[in-house]
Amino acid sequence: MSKEIRLSVRPLVEYVFRSGSIDNRFRSSSSMTEGTIAHQKIQKTYAQSDQKEVYLKTEINFKGLSFVIDGRCDGLLKSEDIITVDEIKSTRNDVADITDNTNPVHWAQAKFYAYMYAREHELEKMKVQLTYVHVETEEKKQFSQVCTFSELETYIMGVVKKFEPYAALLLDHREKRNRSIKELPFPFESYRTGQRKFAGAVYKSIADEKDLFAHAPTGTGKTISTIFPTIKAIGEGHLERVFYLTAKTITRTAAEETLALMKDKGLHMSSVTITAKDKVCFKEKTVCQKDYCEFADGYYDRVNNGLLDTLANETLMGRVKIGEYARKHKLCPFEFSLDLAYTADMIIGDYNYIFDPRVSLKRFLEDQKKRAILLVDEAHNLVDRARGMFSAELYKSPFLQLKRAFKGVDEGIFESAKAINDDLLKLKKQCGDKRLMELDEIPDSLFSLLDAFVTAAEKELLKQKDGEAQELLVNAYFTAKNFVRISDLYDERYVTYVDHEKSEVRIKMFCLDPSHLLQQFGKGYRSKVYFSATLSPLHYFKDMLGTDEEDYTISIPSPFAKENAEVFIQPLSTRYRDRERSVRPILSMVKNLVETRPGNYLFFFPSYAYMQMVYEQFEDQDWGYEAIIQSSGMAEDEREDFLARFEAGNDKTLIGFAVMGGIFSEGVDLKGDRLNGVVVVGVGLPQLNPERNIIKKYFNKNDKNGYDYAYVYPGINKVLQAGGRLIRTEDDHGTIVLVDDRFLTPKYQKLLPAEWMDFKVIR
Incomplete structure (x- = not known):
């Protein structure tokens, strides 16, 4: 590939000229709209021969690099003897305080446009004008310079010279990346059952510019099966950037570990993990103001050195590594992670950076989407998360x-x-x-x-x-x-x-079906891959996540022998009215289970109240088994302590009581003898409530089974997630017990995975 770098005028001049501090004091969120209106008012004063929003492009060769630079200038004024480039800037500050050197970035933008136009039209001189306009008073202040083409060229080459070390670093990285991808082998000795098929489907989706919905059970190796073909697609020139989106920290870690594994096999590729601001902030309070935070004070004076240092020495930039370099260069770690992300091949972060209308990564321009992919991990979580992102409420x-x-x-x-x-x-x-x-x-x-x-x-x-x-x-x-x-x-x-x-009153605009908005916010990306171990039933998730007729789907069978898990169904009623009656037979089953199959167990319940009821009566039995229980709102260290109790080779049976759909029913890896059995009590139905009933009514009206969409499908997803904690590798063996008579009905039998269907009934 030629040493070509494509970029817009604004990021180029901002890199060279930005200075000062981060200061996130309150600013009117109307300013962007008001700024656009102010621009349009100035442009309406132009003469008929003048032009507005003129697209300009040029190519500059410097030190063996080809800089392809483009942008859109606000105004091109042809009504005078000399052609003028007009750069309009809106402000809320007192216009009287603005001088001709208030912001060098503004002059740089205007001079770039003037140079680009003069070069294309072989003009000897241009007038460069800055127009500042107050968004409220509409007061205007202008500065202008007449520049010869030679002066403009000298200025532009000076800017490019300052940008070149950064560009050279990025281009050198790109060359190393592409070479390493071509030579990169699959990082394991062989593909697991279904893994090659899954990876092939991901690559085909990217090549064909389609979206993919993939149900891939635990053990398929979802992370490597999506990331490896995506990286190969980068090497083939289909993509430039990957967004790996997750709902939980543990799945972000899996993506980081997968990249580290491939780095050991020779991959040279950059990744940045974006962590929430309040989790990475170095200060006691997250106050992004220069008079409070030394990492915000003078941030833009130091950030370029921080970028050059980090990019020259690191490729995989997670929370810890970003924190190290942020401290070294005295930079806000959150803002620094966003600046690094702008350069990265892969960005790992929460769903909200792409889909939330309040948060999105606005630095990533629309035209970059065409060469980017969204890998949406644990996509079953996105349905309720999207409902939350697209809903809004007010309290009195x-x-x-x-x-x-x-x-x-x-x-x-x-x-x-x-x-x-x-x-x-x-x-x-x-x-x-x-x-x-x-x-x-x-x-x-x-x-x-x-x-x-x-x-x-x-x-x-x-x-x-x-x-x-x-x-x-x-x-x-x-x-x-x-x-x-x-x-x-x-x-x-x-x-x-x-x-x-x-006395409280609430009004809520509740998004019942987020599929349309998910499609809108995901529009423009080359491909999107939605995948999960529990993207089942597939038709439901395709409906809820937004699908087109030509999108691809794939359902991978479990790679593990069904003999690895011995499955039992205990046909009790766990409905709310029968819960007290169910406790004694559940305890009887527990005693029989751990006496015949000793080891560590996780018991999942549909609610804290039900779990507490069984736990208290279990404790009264004095059977000598050790028991621990999940509490509401556990801190991170408490969660870690809970999981650490599950040790292989325990002399005593350990039983962990937990809640379905909670922190221990998803993303938890207790491999080998750390976990010998899982008991799932109930079919996971969400609690009957007005919102769920509104969802039910909406889907009934739209010719769907509203009860299934509001209750059954979200419920079975929790069951599948909880049961999926047991068999994590080829060597794992254990017992799954499903406690509820509904598991024997045709409706639920259709929803259970094939590998659970060779079950025995506990009478």
Whole structure:
């Protein structure tokens, strides 16, 4: 490949000229929209012969590198004797304070566009103009320079010279990466059963630019089966970037370990793991302001040295490694991880960086999507996560508190908070005797009140005060903004409801079917691969995650012999009304199980209350077995202690009591004799509640089985996840007991994995 680097004007000049500190004090989130409006108002003043939003492109050769640079200039003014490039910048600062050297990045952008146009049209000179406009007052201030082509060329080459070491590093990395990929073998001696087929399906999906839905049971080696063919596709020129998206830290670790394994086999490829800001922050409080945090103060003056140092020495950049270099160069670790991610071949992080309308990685430009893939791990989790990301709710109580806090302090906040509080009270009265009421449409009046509140709150928050009232105002402001933002996504796949308890009132725009929005937010990527050990039933997940007719699907059988797991069904009723009666036969089964098959067991229950009921009676038996129990809201060290108790070769039987769908039923690897059996009590149905019933009603209306979509399929997923804790490798053997009479019905028999179907019934 030729030593070519493609980039836009803005990231190039920002790399060279950025300076100063991170300062995440409150800024109006309306500024981007207002900035666009300000741009358009200036552009409307242009003469008929002038042009706006002009695409420009050039190629610059320097030190054996070819820089292909493009961008879009705001204005090209042809009405004067000399052609002018106009770069428009909106601001909220006092225009009088802006000087011609306030921001070198702005001049650099404008001069690049002037150079690109002059070079293409062989002009001897150009006028370069900066136009600053205040978003509220529309006051305008302009600076201009007339530059010869020679002056522009000297300036541009000076910028490119400063950027070249960084570019050379990236290009050298790319060459090493592509060579190493061509020579990279599959990192294991052989493929497991089904693994080659899965990897082949991933590669074909990328080559054909299709999405893939893959059900791949535990033991298939999902991580290597998706990452290895994706890396090969990079080597073949199909892709430049991979987003590996997960819901949990443990699956992020699996992706990191897979890359480390391939690095040992010769792979040279960069990856960055993005960890949430509050988890990596070096300070006691996550306050990104230069007067509080030394890692924010002067961040942009130091970040380029940090990037060059890290990229010259590291390829796999996880939380620990990023933290080391961030400390070395005195950089905010979170912002540094985002700057590193911009250069990385693979980005590992949470679903929300791509799908959440509030969070997404906005630095990654639209045109980069075409050469990028989304690998969505544990994709069964994305359904409920997406519902949460695309829903929004408002509570009455914060506005009542703000009304009290700002009475006599700020009339605008007091009046607007009072109006929202009163409006939500009216909705409560409309509910009458009903605890929950669905609305035919979202009340327009509420959005007018929220707009007024947002305007008043912004004026107060820009004063940058401290205190409890200010913190309450910040939270209410962003909640209100999100409510308005989600209303723009609202369609027939939503429902709005009001519920209340005592003095509290809540209104919620609830996304019932996230498939359309997941498709919209995932649009433009070359391919998306949704995979999980429990992407079953496949038709349900295709419906919920968003599929096109031409998308690919694959279902891989378990690679392990069915003899590895001895499966029993105990046909008891675990329905709510029968739970007390079920305890004695469950305990009897437990005693028989551990006496005939001693070892370590995990027992999963559908609720904490049911688990506690069985645990207490188990403890009364004094059988000499050791028992530990999951508690609500366990800290990370408590979780680790719980799992550490499962040791191979225990003299005593250990029984862990846990909750289905909780922290121990997914992503937990207790290999070999660390776990000898799993007992799953119940069919995992979510608790009957108004939201689930609304989901049921919606899918019934849309010619689907609403009860299955709201309850049965999410429930069986929990069962499959819990049972999947047992057999993790070819050498694992053990016992699975499913406790519920419904497991013997035709509906549930169809939902159980093939390898569980050779079961025995406990009578």
